[in-house]
Amino acid sequence: MQSQAVQVHQEGPRQAPNSTVLDDLKTQIRTIERGRAAVAAEHVLSLGDETLDRALPWNGLPGHGLHEISGDAAAIGFAAGLMAGFGRIRANGTVLWCQRERALYPQGLAAFGFDPDRMILAHGANDTDILWALEEGLRTPGLIGVVGRINKIPPISARRLQLAAEESGVMCLLLRPGTPHAPAGAALTRWRVTAMPGAPIDGPGFSPPSWNLELQRCRLSEAGNDNRRAASATLGKTRAWPRNWEVEWCDETGGLALAAGLRDRPVEPRPLSDRIH
Amino acid sequence: MTQVHGGTRIAAANPAAEAAGIVPGQPLADARALYPGLAVHPAAPAEDLRALDLLAEACTRFTPWTAVDPVWGGGAMGGSLGAGLWLDITGCAHLFGGEAALLERLIGWLGGQNISARAGLADTPGAAWALARHATDDSAPFIIAEPGTLRQHLAGLPVAALRLEAAVIEGLDRLGLRRIGDLLEMPRGPLAKRFGGVVLKRLDQALGQADEPISPRRPPPRHVARLAFAEPIGRAEDIAAGLDRLLDRLCRGLEAAGEGARQLDFILYRADGTTERRTVGTSRPSRDPRHLARLFRDKLDGADPGFGIEIMALAAARTNNLDEKQTGLAGWTLEPAKDVNQADTARLVDRLSGKLGARNVTRVRPVESHLPERAGRAQSAIGASNTVSDWKGPERRPPRPVELLPQPLLIDVMAPVPDGPPAMFRWRRRQYQVARAEGPERIAPEWWRTEGAPLSRDVRDYYRLEDEGGKRYWVYREGLYRPDRPPAWYLHGFFA
Numbered sequence: 067m068q069s070q071a072v073q074v075h076q077e078g079p080r081q082a083p084n085s086t087v088l089d090d091l092k093t094q095i096r097t098i099e100r101g102r103a104a105v106a107a108e109h110v111l112s113l114g115d116e117t118l119d120r121a122l123p124w125n126g127l128p129g130h131g132l133h134e135i136s137g138d139a140a141a142i143g144f145a146a147g148l149m150a151g152f153g154r155i156r157a158n159g160t161v162l163w164c165q166r167e168r169a170l171y172p173q174g175l176a177a178f179g180f181d182p183d184r185m186i187l188a189h190g191a192n193d194t195d196i197l198w199a200l201e202e203g204l205r206t207p208g209l210i211g212v213v214g215r216i217n218k219i220p221p222i223s224a225r226r227l228q229l230a231a232e233e234s235g236v237m238c239l240l241l242r243p244g245t246p247h248a249p250a251g252a253a254l255t256r257w258r259v260t261a262m263p264g265a266p267i268d269g270p271g272f273s274p275p276s277w278n279l280e281l282q283r284c285r286l287s288e289a290g291n292d293n294r295r296a297a298s299a300t301l302g303k304t305r306a307w308p309r310n311w312e313v314e315w316c317d318e319t320g321g322l323a324l325a326a327g328l329r330d331r332p333v334e335p336r337p338l339s340d341r342i343h
Numbered sequence: 344m345t346q347v348h349g350g351t352r353i354a355a356a357n358p359a360a361e362a363a364g365i366v367p368g369q370p371l372a373d374a375r376a377l378y379p380g381l382a383v384h385p386a387a388p389a390e391d392l393r394a395l396d397l398l399a400e401a402c403t404r405f406t407p408w409t410a411v412d413p414v415w416g417g418g419a420m421g422g423s424l425g426a427g428l429w430l431d432i433t434g435c436a437h438l439f440g441g442e443a444a445l446l447e448r449l450i451g452w453l454g455g456q457n458i459s460a461r462a463g464l465a466d467t468p469g470a471a472w473a474l475a476r477h478a479t480d481d482s483a484p485f486i487i488a489e490p491g492t493l494r495q496h497l498a499g500l501p502v503a504a505l506r507l508e509a510a511v512i513e514g515l516d517r518l519g520l521r522r523i524g525d526l527l528e529m530p531r532g533p534l535a536k537r538f539g540g541v542v543l544k545r546l547d548q549a550l551g552q553a554d555e556p557i558s559p560r561r562p563p564p565r566h567v568a569r570l571a572f573a574e575p576i577g578r579a580e581d582i583a584a585g586l587d588r589l590l591d592r593l594c595r596g597l598e599a600a601g602e603g604a605r606q607l608d609f610i611l612y613r614a615d616g617t618t619e620r621r622t623v624g625t626s627r628p629s630r631d632p633r634h635l636a637r638l639f640r641d642k643l644d645g646a647d648p649g650f651g652i653e654i655m656a657l658a659a660a661r662t663n664n665l666d667e668k669q670t671g672l673a674g675w676t677l678e679p680a681k682d683v684n685q686a687d688t689a690r691l692v693d694r695l696s697g698k699l700g701a702r703n704v705t706r707v708r709p710v711e712s713h714l715p716e717r718a719g720r721a722q723s724a725i726g727a728s729n730t731v732s733d734w735k736g737p738e739r740r741p742p743r744p745v746e747l748l749p750q751p752l753l754i755d756v757m758a759p760v761p762d763g764p765p766a767m768f769r770w771r772r773r774q775y776q777v778a779r780a781e782g783p784e785r786i787a788p789e790w791w792r793t794e795g796a797p798l799s800r801d802v803r804d805y806y807r808l809e810d811e812g813g814k815r816y817w818v819y820r821e822g823l824y825r826p827d828r829p830p831a832w833y834l835h836g837f838f839a
Contacts, residue, residue: 138814142745143839160688162695167746171836172707172719174745176734178839182707183732186688186724188695189703199695206691208684261839263778263813272742272781272807272815275839315839 109235111151114321118279121309122255123286129155129211129237132228132252136242137259140277142170143178143315144259145213145239150179150320152210152237162203164188164196165215165241179320184210197223204230204238211237221251228252256283262312265325276314276325354386358459391426398458399428399560400620404612404654405449406435407563412472427475429468429557438569446485456616466490468557469549470497473504473523493550498524505545511538523549564608564658566600568592575614575651582611582646582655586639589657590632603628603665609639611646612654619646623697626725627689628663634690638697692724701725709734713786715747715835741784742807744817744836751833754818762824764806770834775810782806783820807838815839 110126112119119126127133129152135141149161163170163185172182190196196214203212204227219240231238240253258280264273312325351371363378374381392411399409412427432445439445446462453460462485463474470493474486477500488496497504500523502515514537520526526534526546535543547553568589576582586609597603605628611619623638695704705721709732712718755769764780783804803819810816815838821831 139745139837139839140814141839146745146839158684162691168749169746169836171715171744171747172709173715173734173743174747174836174838177742177745182709182719182734185707186692186695187705187707187721188699189705190699195699199699202691202694206687208687209691261813261815263809263811270781272779272809275815276813 114319115324130235131231131254132238134240134253134256140259140261141241143275145241146175146178146180149211156210159208159210161185161210162212164190164199166190193218200227201230204234204236207234209236213239215241224252254285258282274314279311279313281309395426401616401618402430406430406432407567408559410557410559442487450484467549467551468555473500473549477501477504497549564660565662566593566596566659569656571654575653577648577651585655590635593657594630594632597630602662603630604659605663606661608658608660610656611652614650614653624725626692628665638693641698696725745839747836751835754832754834756832777808778811779809780806
């Protein structure tokens, strides 16, 4: 497939630019990229809502790579929920959770379907130790995933983690407290999770955890950004990147649900890029 | 010198002092009269014992079974018998080319450390003790009693060789019993009557008619591999290469025995007589040389070869059965796929614990406790097995935060009703308006626990708060409401 692409490119200068050729090429490149990152369906986790899943080129969150989540306690809950989801997919396995702080509270994680029995908690003295522990974890095929809370990550380390995760199929979640100055460029997806006032409910108690979920970056779908803008323009709508959803944790499904306020809105048209397969 | 009843006396004397006529047990004044320039130091039995212990560790280069002889022959107790070490060389002599060669090496090596030593080798500890202290001299620093010749060897020795107290020796002396041979000819009855069982017991122990159990410093490992170098080595690569060879050998031994190592000791014997010991543990038995080598890799970083390493030894200090087929934890039989996973995870735990420290790599277990900070117990992941526990708690239990501060933080709170939830609180110089509150959940102190932080002594009323931005906090008011004192509020955790 690659050789084909090269051939077309060589012929390029002699021919007038042909939009169908270009489109074909783009399609081919996307197919190649998808092929490289091809993930078996059982390694993709549905976030719990179709709208969210469709926003990702894998139709869900792939379990074979590095994902960065910034935010405070809400990010911890989101990470615990994701790990719990993968725990259901991979029936046996352990989660390695590495951080410096000794504040993680297993009882609270259990509320997101996360099983603390299946967690190994490693406390590192500094970011270097944590990065080392994460990489060791990513080279252990029996794990569901590794979660690391880390302040600073050099680009080369992020790249190493992504490669290790891709190779072993172990998911890597990087928790970045606050607003990271230097995001991990190698991550497949980058999220920001912030708390949001919950929907008012009748009677005492709180609504389920409600977050503003922001997808700041997503590899592979950026190639389709131009397409998407073009498509949006033709539809007479402008769609902003990053993308934002107001979600709440749903105990019954063990996933996310769009917050009540959004649920009744008409379904957004599917972006063009996601129709190419 | 040492302080004993009746004044300061000489505890031990070096050869030069002995040549001047100074003997242990002598009052210091007498010794000073004999030799006014005598240099004296206070006796330090505790330090002596520590030095002996180090020496016993160093002597594991000859045999893994070593022990310190606790009978410390202080001069005041009559006659300097010197300090002693027990070495059980069963099965080790052939490594050195026979018993005589071993003892020669041992004495020579100790001499190299400026330690004058005598050695006795016999079938029983009692006889070896007697021979080392009473049958050797400078020209023949060691003596070996071949099997079956014990009586001949012992007969000519003074009764003091039987490790008897000075009073007993004196009593025997009064009866004209000066040699062990004299005792051997005596009928046992009268001896027992006069001196109690002690003389006969020591005699029997020396002759092997009674058992004398001695505990080694460390239990001798079941599997040891050792490597001696013609020239001391010092480069890190050489040490690593030596370790690889030892691991190969040890693992082959373990495989033959159907065992796996749970704890490995790697001992470096330096040329200057000191030793260095590095230990690694595994969460489940292993005899995979590659895995074990990785565990040692970080441990060896700080190893200081000093003047070079003469010998290195690798000992499996703890082992468990490890069958090819059934390699489950704690004897469970596991399905193959699951088992591979668990083996990988166990290896990961080993590596993490080796580098980060075993107490930093944990699994958490729930504990039945109302107090939130007690409800989980971190257990070192090495040794923790997979269990299924109840984390959710009772169905209707109020939610718990995802982060719990190890130390609750004191916060300023404004509550419109004294025993109601806060309307506003200040934390880290920022003000938070409470948009919603839920509570209280009263958590009573566990009066049956006496230990613990003082903060757990009072009743706590926990509230969940949501600020205007939607962030959720877990705060509590300490103590019951009292009109004379404003309540103390603490921030204890964060909800997702």
